[in-house]
Amino acid sequence: YLMTSSTGLLKSCKTTSPLGMISGKIRDDQITSSSVLPLGPEGQCAEKFARPYAPDGKSWCAKYKSLSEWLQVDLGFPTKVI
Numbered sequence: 001y002l003m004t005s006s007t008g009l010l011k012s013c014k015t016t017s018p019l020g021m022i023s024g025k026i027r028d029d030q031i032t033s034s035s036v037l038p039l040g041p042e043g044q045c046a047e048k049f050a051r052p053y054a055p056d057g058k059s060w061c062a063k064y065k066s067l068s069e070w071l072q073v074d075l076g077f078p079t080k081v082i
Contacts, residue, residue, distance in 0.1 A: 019075065021051045030074040035063035047071065 045061030062069035
């Protein structure tokens with residue numbers, strides 16, 4: 001499900017099916033970011049770990065502590081995010 005908010009007020013989600021971050025429908029190469037903290041030989045902070053329930057407690061880690069860091073998911077089709 002896709003829900004975003006810059007104000008902290010969430011609107012109801014109009015989609016009734018998951019996007020695919022957990023199932024793998026969204027492939028690793030569809031996830032990009034502004035930066036990645038280089039940690040370990042296996043890229044333990046890689047974008048591919050920016051998923052719920054990533055293995056071994058791994059997650060995406062931005063290289064810098066900045067509000068300008070971002071994570072992008074290519075949904076494969078034009079999508080309006082509100």
